[in-house]
Each structure stands twice: as C-alpha cells, then as structure tokens.
Amino acid sequence: MNTIVVYYSRKGSNKFLAEKIASHLSCEMEAIRPRVDAFFLFLMKVHFGIRPLKHPVGVYERVILVGPIWMGRFVPPLRSFVNKYLNQINRMVFVTCCGSTYARKDEKFGHGLVFEEVKRIMGDKLVLTQAFPVGLVLPDDQKEDPGAFMKTHLNDGNFKGEIADRFDKFMDKVA
Numbered sequence: 653m654n655t656i657v658v659y660y661s662r663k664g665s666n667k668f669l670a671e672k673i674a675s676h677l678s679c680e681m682e683a684i685r686p687r688v689d690a691f692f693l694f695l696m697k698v699h700f701g702i703r704p705l706k707h708p709v710g711v712y713e714r715v716i717l718v719g720p721i722w723m724g725r726f727v728p729p730l731r732s733f734v735n736k737y738l739n740q741i742n743r744m745v746f747v748t749c750c751g752s753t754y755a756r757k758d759e760k761f762g763h764g765l766v767f768e769e770v771k772r773i774m775g776d777k778l779v780l781t782q783a784f785p786v787g788l789v790l791p792d793d794q795k796e797d798p799g800a801f802m803k804t805h806l807n808d809g810n811f812k813g814e815i816a817d818r819f820d821k822f823m824d825k826v827a
C-alpha cells in the first residue's frame with residue numbers, strides 16, 4: 653500500500669520510531685514543522701499551526717502518523733496536521749512512543765484516551781493505533797517511574813526485547 657510516515661518528535665523517540673517504520677516499509681517520510689516550535693506554548697495550548705508538507709498527502713493510500721503524548725493530549729503539531737489534511741487523508745494509522753504504560757492507558761494521562769480522541773476526529777479513516785511506551789526499554793522497577801521514562805529515549809542500543817517484539821507484530825499488521 654502506498655504509504656507515507658508523517659511524524660513530530662521533540663526529543664527523538666518518535667523520530668526514531670518513524671524512521672524504523674519508514675525503513676521497514678521503504679516508504680517516504682516527512683517531519684511536521686510547526687510554524688513556531690515552542691514547547692511551553694504548546695503546553696499552554698497556544699499554537700500557530702504547521703508549515704505545509706512537501707509531500708502531497710492526498711496521493712497516499714495511507715498516512716502513518718507518529719508522535720508523542722503530553723499531558724494526556726493529542727499534541728498541537730499532530731492535531732494541526734490532522735485538521736489541515738483531514739480531507740486529503742485516505743486512511744490513517746496513529747503510532748506513539750509515550751510515557752503511559754498499557755496497564756494505565758485509560759487513566760487521565762493514558763494513551764488510550766488520546767486514541768479515542770483521534771478516533772472521534774478521524775472516524776473510519778483511523779484504521780489502527782499502536783503505543784510503544786518508553787518504559788518497555790527500562791528495567792521492571794523503573795517502568796512506571798516518570799523520572800526514568802522522561803530521561804529515556806529510543807535508540808538502536810535499547811530497541812530490543814519486548815519493544816522490538818511488539819514492533820515486529822505491529823509491522824506484520826501494517827504490512
């Protein structure tokens with residue numbers, strides 16, 4: 653399926669994930685570029701939108717959108733992308749490297765609530781969601797420690813074990 657990976661990443665984990673997905677699919681990839689990339693403004697819900705993508709989103713059968721979750725929210729750069737390109741997106745998969753674990757996905761800051769929000773925006777165009785909690789690469793006693801997962805970023809050295817297994821299963825579904 654003709655696919656493009658579109659991502660936003662501040663600290664690199666979602667960029668790493670996006671690159672891995674694009675490389676497995678040998679497909680195009682593009683970063684979302686906010687007009688003003690100011691994290692503290694995003695957290696205050698002040699956002700000036702994104703620059704137009706270089707790729708024509710509408711020609712792809714599928715967009716794989718990759719990006720983080722902050723404060724239990726669908727973050728402004730991703731939200732702007734979806735709002736701007738909603739009519740052109742044919743099918744979308746949403747993937748996040750986030751802090752919330754699978755066990756806590758439906759709690760206030762959990763990725764499950766964000767997935768529901770994306771579903772409300774995208775309707776049937778959203779065909780698949782997948783979270784890769786960063787705790788998957790941490791030892792058991794640090795998996796839910798915010799101090800530990802905030803400091804941890806995905807890279808070739810730690811992308812092994814459970815996260816790599818889950819990634820392979822995800823890629824089977826996507827392929």
Ligand SMILES: Cc1cc2nc3c(=O)[nH]c(=O)nc-3n(C[C@H](O)[C@H](O)[C@H](O)COP(=O)(O)O)c2cc1C
Pocket residue numbers: 660661662663664665666667719720721722723724725749750751752753761762763786801802805
């Ligand atoms: C200010 C802040 C708030 C966050 N809030 C959440 C949250 O509510 N839920 C969650 O699952 N992860 C949360 N996270 C964790 C990020 O989603 C996680 O660190 C992500 O991997 C960062 O992606 P990046 O490296 O691509 O920027 C938060 C991170 C930051 C910095």
